[in-house]
Amino acid sequence: MVDLKRFFEPKTIAVIGASRNPSKVGHVIFKNVLDGNFKGEVIPINPNTHSILNHKAYDSILSVEMEIDLAIIAVPAKFVLGVVKQCKKKGLRNLVIISSGFSEIGETKLENELRKFLRESKIRAIGVNCLGLYDAYNKLDAMFIPRYRMRRPEPGAISFVCQSGAIGAAILDKATEEKHKFSKFISYGNATDIDESDLLEYLANDINTKVICLYLEGIKDGEKFYKTLKKISKIKPIIALKGGLTREGSQAALSHTGALAGDKETYLGIFRQAGVIWANGLEEMFNIASLVEKNVIFIGERAQIITNGGGYGIIAVDNIANSKNIKLAKLSPLSARKLRAAFPERVNIGNPLDLGGDATTERYKIALENCINDKNIDLILLIVLYQTPLITTDIVEIISEYHIESKKPIIAVSTGAEFTRTLSKALEEKGLATFSYPEDAIAVIDKLIWYQEKRKMI
Amino acid sequence: MVDLKRFFEPKTIAVIGASRNPSKVGHVIFKNVLDGNFKGEVIPINPNTHSILNHKAYDSILSVEMEIDLAIIAVPAKFVLGVVKQCKKKGLRNLVIISSGFSEIGETKLENELRKFLRESKIRAIGVNCLGLYDAYNKLDAMFIPRYRMRRPEPGAISFVCQSGAIGAAILDKATEEKHKFSKFISYGNATDIDESDLLEYLANDINTKVICLYLEGIKDGEKFYKTLKKISKIKPIIALKGGLTREGSQAALSHTGALAGDKETYLGIFRQAGVIWANGLEEMFNIASLVEKNVIFIGERAQIITNGGGYGIIAVDNIANSKNIKLAKLSPLSARKLRAAFPERVNIGNPLDLGGDATTERYKIALENCINDKNIDLILLIVLYQTPLITTDIVEIISEYHIESKKPIIAVSTGAEFTRTLSKALEEKGLATFSYPEDAIAVIDKLIWYQEKRKMI
Numbered sequence: 001m002v003d004l005k006r007f008f009e010p011k012t013i014a015v016i017g018a019s020r021n022p023s024k025v026g027h028v029i030f031k032n033v034l035d036g037n038f039k040g041e042v043i044p045i046n047p048n049t050h051s052i053l054n055h056k057a058y059d060s061i062l063s064v065e066m067e068i069d070l071a072i073i074a075v076p077a078k079f080v081l082g083v084v085k086q087c088k089k090k091g092l093r094n095l096v097i098i099s100s101g102f103s104e105i106g107e108t109k110l111e112n113e114l115r116k117f118l119r120e121s122k123i124r125a126i127g128v129n130c131l132g133l134y135d136a137y138n139k140l141d142a143m144f145i146p147r148y149r150m151r152r153p154e155p156g157a158i159s160f161v162c163q164s165g166a167i168g169a170a171i172l173d174k175a176t177e178e179k180h181k182f183s184k185f186i187s188y189g190n191a192t193d194i195d196e197s198d199l200l201e202y203l204a205n206d207i208n209t210k211v212i213c214l215y216l217e218g219i220k221d222g223e224k225f226y227k228t229l230k231k232i233s234k235i236k237p238i239i240a241l242k243g244g245l246t247r248e249g250s251q252a253a254l255s256h257t258g259a260l261a262g263d264k265e266t267y268l269g270i271f272r273q274a275g276v277i278w279a280n281g282l283e284e285m286f287n288i289a290s291l292v293e294k295n296v297i298f299i300g301e302r303a304q305i306i307t308n309g310g311g312y313g314i315i316a317v318d319n320i321a322n323s324k325n326i327k328l329a330k331l332s333p334l335s336a337r338k339l340r341a342a343f344p345e346r347v348n349i350g351n352p353l354d355l356g357g358d359a360t361t362e363r364y365k366i367a368l369e370n371c372i373n374d375k376n377i378d379l380i381l382l383i384v385l386y387q388t389p390l391i392t393t394d395i396v397e398i399i400s401e402y403h404i405e406s407k408k409p410i411i412a413v414s415t416g417a418e419f420t421r422t423l424s425k426a427l428e429e430k431g432l433a434t435f436s437y438p439e440d441a442i443a444v445i446d447k448l449i450w451y452q453e454k455r456k457m458i
Numbered sequence: 459m460v461d462l463k464r465f466f467e468p469k470t471i472a473v474i475g476a477s478r479n480p481s482k483v484g485h486v487i488f489k490n491v492l493d494g495n496f497k498g499e500v501i502p503i504n505p506n507t508h509s510i511l512n513h514k515a516y517d518s519i520l521s522v523e524m525e526i527d528l529a530i531i532a533v534p535a536k537f538v539l540g541v542v543k544q545c546k547k548k549g550l551r552n553l554v555i556i557s558s559g560f561s562e563i564g565e566t567k568l569e570n571e572l573r574k575f576l577r578e579s580k581i582r583a584i585g586v587n588c589l590g591l592y593d594a595y596n597k598l599d600a601m602f603i604p605r606y607r608m609r610r611p612e613p614g615a616i617s618f619v620c621q622s623g624a625i626g627a628a629i630l631d632k633a634t635e636e637k638h639k640f641s642k643f644i645s646y647g648n649a650t651d652i653d654e655s656d657l658l659e660y661l662a663n664d665i666n667t668k669v670i671c672l673y674l675e676g677i678k679d680g681e682k683f684y685k686t687l688k689k690i691s692k693i694k695p696i697i698a699l700k701g702g703l704t705r706e707g708s709q710a711a712l713s714h715t716g717a718l719a720g721d722k723e724t725y726l727g728i729f730r731q732a733g734v735i736w737a738n739g740l741e742e743m744f745n746i747a748s749l750v751e752k753n754v755i756f757i758g759e760r761a762q763i764i765t766n767g768g769g770y771g772i773i774a775v776d777n778i779a780n781s782k783n784i785k786l787a788k789l790s791p792l793s794a795r796k797l798r799a800a801f802p803e804r805v806n807i808g809n810p811l812d813l814g815g816d817a818t819t820e821r822y823k824i825a826l827e828n829c830i831n832d833k834n835i836d837l838i839l840l841i842v843l844y845q846t847p848l849i850t851t852d853i854v855e856i857i858s859e860y861h862i863e864s865k866k867p868i869i870a871v872s873t874g875a876e877f878t879r880t881l882s883k884a885l886e887e888k889g890l891a892t893f894s895y896p897e898d899a900i901a902v903i904d905k906l907i908w909y910q911e912k913r914k915m916i
Contacts (some may be wrong), residue, residue, distance in 0.1 A: 164769025170873035177875035246779035256768035310714030311622025321704035417635035
């Protein structure tokens with residue numbers, strides 16, 4: 001078992017390379033720890049000044065008297081080993097090394113030396129060449145991105161492990177705005193010591209983490225990685241996105257985090273066998289995570305589409321027909337009869353169940369009532385285009401009542417500007433998963449059904 | 459030549475079936491024409507009332523004395539033919555028939571009768587079973603969607619022809635929020651008389667329309683359609699999305715707009731041969747249109763990636779390597795030398811040109827300067843993750859200066875929340891095309907390069 005607890009729940013932190021200059025990484029990260037309302041002690045280390053942001057600065061970690069749980073190192077590459085040696089003297093066991101300038105620019109020897117020293121000294125390190133880490137529950141903001149440039153997420157169910165730095169920051173920023181909530185974010189860069197497998201293993205046991213998102217460029221120990229994935233997939237879902245899948249992309253990955261990328265089929269095969277969900281892009285990764293956040297559990301593969309937009313019904317049918325793990329439900333004769341009796345003749349009773357541009361909230365209620373009780377239906381893709389005039393806004397309460405009462409997942413799709421967004425947001429707040437486009441919803445349902453089936457067999 | 463001028467530039471409109479009841483289609487559409495600031499005269503027709511929204515109501519179109527250019531019909535299906543006959547008597551030649559209840563619910567005979575009468579009387583009609591139309595330049599809002607539920611676009615370059623109704627409304631709403639600007643929107647429903655080919659032909663000659671988006675479910679006259687597409691693709695780009703591509707989807711389309719859908723390969727083949735851009739989804743359709751809106755003209759296929767997020771560089775390389783029409787540029791020896799001399803060693807001089815998480819605005823300036831002047835480069839994919847601390851906001855001015863001075867397209871990619879969006883918006887306002895994710899940008903570039911090449915050969 002990898003114990004990384006002190007990385008995420010330290011009581012005392014030293015920022016080595018903290019600076020008075022706001023454009024320095026060491027300044028930004030020190031300031032973020034302070035502004036993030038970290039509950040413990042933070043100490044800046046810098047030999048050239050006495051005080052940084054009203055905190056007394058020390059010339060070296062060795063001058064600090066109190067015990068330090070975690071050091072964050074942001075000094076030029078050539079000084080890193082020296083600083084790490086001082087940390088060892090001080091008795092430190094946990095380091096985050098932000099500094100770049102190692103194997104990713106060909107300085108493999110420098111990195112190997114560092115790794116050797118870390119291993120011999122039994123010091124665990126995240127980095128080098130990384131952005132840092134973030135823990136929403138423990139209010140630990142140790143990333144070098146200024147807070148005004150990037151939102152910080154609320155505490156929640158997703159943990160995001162990202163080999164790349166800036167990409168992680170951009171995605172975290174965007175995902176936060178889209179109301180995703182996070183437990184931990186870790187940018188691990190070159191994985192000099194702690195690698196993706198170590199982090200996954202730790203997150204598998206983190207009670208705050210319900211789903212793990214993983215962006216990686218390459219791995220060093222394939223066997224360890226595969227075993228870890230397989231073990232953890234049984235416990236909680238891992239959604240992976242791999243950069244560097246083409247020959248050209250692999251070359252780019254090599255010079256970014258010094259990672260050997262490996263070929264696409266190998267990775268796809270590994271992920272599939274290990275029960276890892278494969279994301280087709282960054283947006284999709286968080287779309288999948290959001291269903292897990294919302295505790296969506298599929299009880300089967302037969303989907304019924306309810307819609308007031310005929311075109312969306314057709315697009316949804318096309319996408320379900322092309323999906324691997326979803327089937328179109330067939331209404332039972334009983335509910336077909338009931339629906340036929342309840343609706344005007346021009347409503348076609350089938351799949352999609354197209355309630356028409358003149359659909360009322362009442363029609364949606366009847367449709368939901370019957371589909372929820374229909375044993376031929378396992379899940380409902382509920383398309384509501386709020387633009388049409390007869391839909392009243394209390395539809396939100398009706399949908400959410402069915403959502404609460406029933407075990408059948410209801411996935412909502414609505415496209416539009418403010419008016420629509422207000423209603424979709426209301427549904428989200430009541431615990432429903434909502435999407436803007438049917439194709440996105442279906443892609444995500446497809447992958448999550450696959451995972452929930454696969455999980456039983458791993 | 460199809461002359462539909464009076465549909466979009468009428469001086470007088472009658473709304474037959476206008477109503478005092480706000481939940482009736484006839485009320486909504488009459489109100490929208492008024493609230494949209496239509497410059498001409500609008501007359502409500504309803505035999506059961508004397509006044510609607512302070513406008514004198516007439517019991518029949520035949521009681522109206524002035525000449526009417528366009529009638530919008532929103533009465534139950536069974537009354538439509540009678541009303542159309544009155545319109546003929548009144549000398550009307552242009553109708554928009556909103557009413558549903560025809561072939562889409564199996565009432566093919568009723569629709570055929572109507573069509574026969576329209577053709578014999580040389581009356582042109584949009585509909586039946588449609589949402590209406592919108593002209594941003596002429597301030598004509600004849601759609602049955604309440605204005606508070608759906609945004610109306612500013613006048614601009616896109617025209618959107620949509621067989622489906624509610625889908626059209628939802629998309630128009632969303633696209634408007636994303637700052638797309640429109641010339642015309644037409645929902646044409648069952649295409650009883652005027653079909654997609656007629657509308658395309660009219661839009662080909664509309665000086666306000668620079669690009670046509672087309673959502674269709676099925677066509678009735680394949681040969682006419684193909685010839686029209688081929689003719690118009692030479693003049694302006696058509697971006698098409700087809701609903702009902704699977705067997706299941708085709709069946710759904712049949713009961714939605716009474717359209718025979720046809721198989722996927724047939725449509726793909728027709729579109730490809732005719733030079734029509736095939737959209738992979740609704741979002742992509744408007745992403746492509748947005749590049750045309752912004753006058754992006756590709757001079758070649760060799761793309762150089764500039765980034766401060768290594769991971770995004772890798773994802774971009776993967777996507778370009780997998781694209782059909784984009785190639786990775788190779789920096790000329792001269793610019794490679796210049797860049798090498800200007801940048802720290804850890805910046806890898808290649809494609810992607812990864813300026814690093816510590817990239818400054820100055821580094822971007824140097825990179826842009828060299829890439830713009832490099833004869834081996836045809837277009838620049840400029841990834842800027844504004845989260846990293848050393849990027850200053852004046853980068854927006856620098857990018858837009860290069861954009862204005864150079865003929866090489868610069869396509870910008872940035873992911874993030876408010877801070878990022880503010881800067882992306884600033885770039886958009888200066889005429890640049892911006893995207894949130896590299897994969898979306900590349901998909902769109904790929905398709906537009908294809909079109910610009912294909913256009914020469916049609």
